Amino acid sequence: MRDELLETIPEFNLIADADLRERTIRTWELAMREGGWTLAALARMPFSLLINPCPVNFIEHTRAVAQIAIKAAEVFADLYGDRVPVQMDILISGGILRDVGKLVEYEEREPGVFVQTAAGKMLRHPFTGVELAARCGLPVEVQHIIAAHAEEGDKVKRTTEATIVHHADFISFHAVLRLGQGKNLESRIGESTSR
Numbered sequence: 347m348r349d350e351l352l353e354t355i356p357e358f359n360l361i362a363d364a365d366l367r368e369r370t371i372r373t374w375e376l377a378m379r380e381g382g383w384t385l386a387a388l389a390r391m392p393f394s395l396l397i398n399p400c401p402v403n404f405i406e407h408t409r410a411v412a413q414i415a416i417k418a419a420e421v422f423a424d425l426y427g428d429r430v431p432v433q434m435d436i437l438i439s440g441g442i443l444r445d446v447g448k449l450v451e452y453e454e455r456e457p458g459v460f461v462q463t464a465a466g467k468m469l470r471h472p473f474t475g476v477e478l479a480a481r482c483g484l485p486v487e488v489q490h491i492i493a494a495h496a497e498e499g500d501k502v503k504r505t506t507e508a509t510i511v512h513h514a515d516f517i518s519f520h521a522v523l524r525l526g527q528g529k530n531l532e533s534r535i536g537e538s539t540s541r
């Protein structure tokens with residue numbers, strides 16, 4: 347399962363610090379166990395229940411957000427240098443894990459149809475994601491990215507890393523949202539009918 351996970355989300359391997367990388371992987375594995383997910387199921391899970399049908403799956407969105415965040419940080423490094431420091435390992439770990447709580451927020455109610463769990467309605471993924479990450483010993487800087495990545499974090503003073511991940515997430519979310527906004531909080535993978 348570990349090898350398959352790293353093949354599916356190779357961005358884990360971009361975390362240079364071995365301990366942080368291991369804790370990041372363990373958090374994902376823990377969330378998969380708690381939610382009873384397989385990687386195949388995650389590949390048919392829409393990344394947002396607000397978009398139905400959703401043309402992008404949970405794995406693809408996770409990878410896109412991590413990669414967009416990395417590229418933004420690279421631009422900062424090129425143009426701003428040390429004046430705007432970015433902790434790349436923290437950024438990548440948070441970029442991968444910011445939505446990991448969805449593995450306990452969502453369930454597959456029937457084949458291909460995804461909805462919020464009863465608990466997920468009360469504790470959205472920023473909260474459950476922090477809890478999962480804390481149990482795996484991830485540093486508070488990564489927990490902060492998870493906590494503040496979505497609208498729950500709008501009143502939080504985000505770190506540079508959390509700011510980048512937040513916007514990377516919304517670049518993907520808003521670009522895809524306009525393709526098919528659902529009326530109910532459920533979704534399935536599929537081609538969009540409106541542009």
Ligand SMILES: [Fe+2]
Pocket residue numbers: 444445471495496
């Ligand atoms: Fe999210």
